[in-house]
Amino acid sequence: MNKRPPKYPLRFFRWFCNPDYVEDIEGDLLERFEKRTNENSAAKWLLTLDVLRLFRPGIIKNFGGTQKLNNYGMLKHYLIISWRSLLKQKLYATINIGGLSIGLTCFILIFLYVQHELSYDQFLENSKDIYRVYNHQPGNSYIGSDKFAVTPAGLATALKDQYPEVVSSTSLDHYRALLKKENGSSFWEYGVFADRNFFQVFPYKFLAGDPKTALKERHNLVITESFALKVFGQTSVVGQTMIHNEKNLTITGILEDLPSTASVQFAFIGNIESNMWYQDALEKEKWKSNSYQTFFTINQSSDIKALEKKMPQLIEKYWVDTEKYPQRYVFEPYSSLHLQTDLNFDIGTKGSVKQLVLFSTVAILILILASINYTNLAIARSMGRAKEVGLRKVIGARKSQLTFQFLSESVLLSIIAFAISMGLTSVFLPAFGELVGRALTLSLAQHQYIIPVLLLLVVLLGLLSGSYPAMYMSALMPVNVLKGKLAGRVSGINLQQILVIAQYTVSIVMIICSLLIYQQFEFIKNKELGFEKDHILTIRARSSELRENLELIKNEWRSNPNILAISGSQNLPTNIQQSTIVNDNEGGDPTDDLPIYQLRADYDFLETFKIELLSGRYFSRDYADSINSILINETALKAMGWTPEEAIGNEFTEDWEIGSRKIIGVFKDFHMHSMHMPIAPLFIELRGYKNHSRYISVRIRPEKVKETVAYIEETVKSYSPYPFESMFIEDHFDQLYREDQEQAEVFSFFTVLSILIASLGLFGLAAFNIHQRVKEVGIRKTLGASVTSIVSLVSWDFIKMVLIGFAIAIPIAWYAVSYWLRDFAYHTPMEWWVFGVAGIFALLIAFITISSQSFKAAHSNPVDCLRDE
C-alpha cells in the first residue's frame, strides 16, 4: 500500500491557499490521509476531493492586501515609483516628456500628411480598376519630360471597340471655364468636359439625375451639390439652365461633393462633344494630335500589362506618320494620378514623392532625436537611482523584474508624451495643413487605425529608448552600488556621448542644409534673369474681345504717363510652353534637327521686358515683318555654331509649318523656365495685331502702382466678362519655386525643432553631469580655481562632442545638399564659410545651453556642497 500522499493536489493546494492557513490545513489533510490509507484504497482521491472542496473563498489567497494571485500590486508599485521619480526630478521629466512630445507631434503631423497624400483618388468603389493612358515620346523632351498626359480624341473609343478587356472608357479635359446664369451672374470654376461615357468610368455619386443619361446630350450639364448651392441657393435644380460659350446647358444631375482626396476637383461636368475642336479631332481618319485625357476601366480578370503590350499595334493602325514620331502608350492606375508629376499637361492637384520621402525622413530623424534624449537622460538619471536598484536586488528583485520596471517606466513616459502630442497635433494641424497646402484633418472616424498604429509605435519607441537604460540599470552590482562606487564619472567614450554626438550631427546637418537652401533661394532671387522682373503687371486675356482689341487698348494706355510699355504675347518669359523642331537646311539631315522653344509676341515684347539684343534688330512696324521673321537666343546660336553676326539672314525650316523662317536678330539668353531647367534654344516669332495673345504685360512706373492697376483693370473689364486675373511678373517668378519654397519652409521649421530637441537633451545632460560633479567643483574652488577655468572644465566635455558631431556632419551635409542642388540647373556654389557658420552656430547654442548650468556651478559657494561631507 502506498502511504505517500499525492503530490499534485497538495502542490495545487499550497498554491492557492492563504499562506496563513497552509500549515494547519495541510496537516489536517495529511492526518486524514494517513488514517484513510489504512481503511480506504481511494484515499488519494478523497484527498484530492478535499483539496478541491477547499478551493473556495475564505481559503484562497486574498486578492487585496499584500497577498496576491497576480502582479498588479507590483505594477502599481512601479507606477507609483515612476511617478515619484518623475516628480522628484521635475526638470528631467519635463525635458524628457517635452522633447518626446515635440518629436511625436512632428511625426504625427507628417504621418497625417503622408497618409493624406497616399489616399488620393481611392474614394470610388471601382478606383482599382480605373487606368489612364499617357503618352511617352522618347527624345521629344519638353520642359524636362518626354511624357505627356494627353492623348488623341479617338483613343477612348478605339480602346473600347478593339479590346474586350476594356469595360468602359472616356475622354476628358479639365480646365477653368466661365458659366453664366440666365440672370447674368457668372461663375469662374474648374470643370470637367467629358464624353457621354464619363460616369461609366467614374461612378460618382448622384444626388439627383440618372448617371446613364446625364451626359447623353451635348447640352447636358452635371454640377456638384456645393456649386448648385452657390449658384442657385438650392440643390433641386435639375432642369435649370446655365450658359457656357453662349450655349444653353441643361442641368441633368447633381453630384455629391468630392472628397478632398480627389485630385481632379471640379464644380461641374459638361459634355465635351459640344466642343468643335474635339469633334474635329474625332472625325479625322488618322490621329494627328494629343489633346485629351483618356481614362478607362478594365475587367478585373484581365491583365493590364498584357493589354499595354497591344498598344503599339493600335498606334500603328491609327496614327499618321508613326515612324517620324515614335511613341508608346503607358497605362497607369488612377490612384497614382496625384503623385505622378513627370507628365506634361497633366491634370489635378499634384503631390511630390520626393517631398514625401524628404518629410518622412525628417520626421523619423526628429523622432530618433527625441528618443535619444530619453535614453540619454535615463542613463544620467540612473546614477541617482543606482541605490534604488541595489536595494531592490538585495531584497530579492530579479534582473528581469528590474528590466521590466525600467521599461514600463519609459513606456509610461512615452504614452504621456503621446497624449500631449495628440493635443499639440490638433492645435497645430490647421497651420501645418496651410504650410503644405492641404486641408488636413484628424478625424478618428476617418482614420480608425491611426490611434492603434500610433500607440503601437509609441510603445515600441518607449521600449527602444528604454532598453539600454533598463539593461544597464538591471546589471548593476548591488555590492558596488551600495558601497557608492558608481558615483564616480564614467570615462572614455560611452553610449551617452555617442548619442549626444549623433544628435548634434543630425542637427548640424540640418542647419547646414537650411543655410544652403536659403542661399540657393537668394541665388535664384538675385540671379540676372535676362529680363526685367520689377513692376511688370501681367493680365491673362481670356476673352476674345479683349484679345482682338489689344492694339486699340494699347493705344489708349499709352496716353497714361504711368504706363511705360505694353506687350501681348503667347506666354510669359517666366514660362515658355510651345516648342517645335527646326532644321537650318530644308530637307536637311534629320540629325541636325534642333528642338527649340517658340514664343509668339508682338512688336513691343523686347522693350517691355527689357531683353537685350545681341545683333540684328527686333520686329518693327517699319519693316514688312511677317510670321516668317524670327529672332533666336544665344543658346540656339551656340547650338547652331554661329556667331551673332553670321546668324542674321540664315533660315530655319520647320517641317510641318509655314516653310522657312528668316533670322533677323539674336537676343541675349533669359531664364525662360524655373532654374531647375537649363536655358534652352528659343525663337521669338511675330504675332500680328489681330492675332491672339494669351497674356498682356504692362510695365508701369513704380510710383502710383495702385492707381495704375485700377486703371488697367477698368479697361480690361470693359472688354472681358472674365474675372480680372492679374499678377506681377515677380509673383509668376515666385510661383515657379512655390513647391521648393514650401519644402524649404517645412524643412527649416524642422531644423529649428531638431536644434531645440538636441539642446533640451544637452541641457538635461549638462545639468545632471554638473550635479554629479558638484563636490569636485567645490574642492577645485577651495583650492583656488577661477570661475573661467571651472566653466571651461565642465563645458569642454560637451563642446568636444559638438565638435565631433560637426566633423561627422560636414560630409553628410555636403552630400545631402549636392543631391538637392542637382535638381537645379543653376545653383549657388557650396561655400565653405556656410559650413563654418553652421558649426559656430551649433557650438554657440550648445555653449549657451550648458553655460547656465556651468556658471551656476562655478559661482556656487563651496561651503554649501562640501559641508556635509
Add this chain to the structure above:
Amino acid sequence: MGRTNFLGEFEELILTMVLILDDDAYGNTIVKAIKEHQNREVNLSSVHITMYRLEEKGFLESYMGGATNERGGRKKRYFKITNAGKALLKEMKDARTNLWKLTPQLNFNRI
C-alpha cells in the same frame, strides 16, 4: 442583537463543538465529533472556513500546537472558545429557551 452577534446554525454547531472538545479542537477532531454526536457528515473545508470566520469575529482564538511525527510533521491549529464566544452561546441558548416558553403548550402536547 447586532449583526456581528448573529450566528448561523453551522457556526453555532462548530462553536459548541469547540467548547465540547476543549483542549483538542482542530479541523479533523471537529469533523469527527460532529459525526459522532450528530451523525452528520461535514466537509473539512467548511469546518475550516467557519472556524476562521469565527476567529475573525472574535468568538474563537487559535494557537499553533507543536510539531509531531504524525501528519507529515505539520503543526496543528488548535482552537479555543473566547469569553465572548461562551457568552454568545449562552445568550443564544437562553434566547431559544425563552422562545420555547412562548409556544402554546396545548399544541405542543398534541404532537
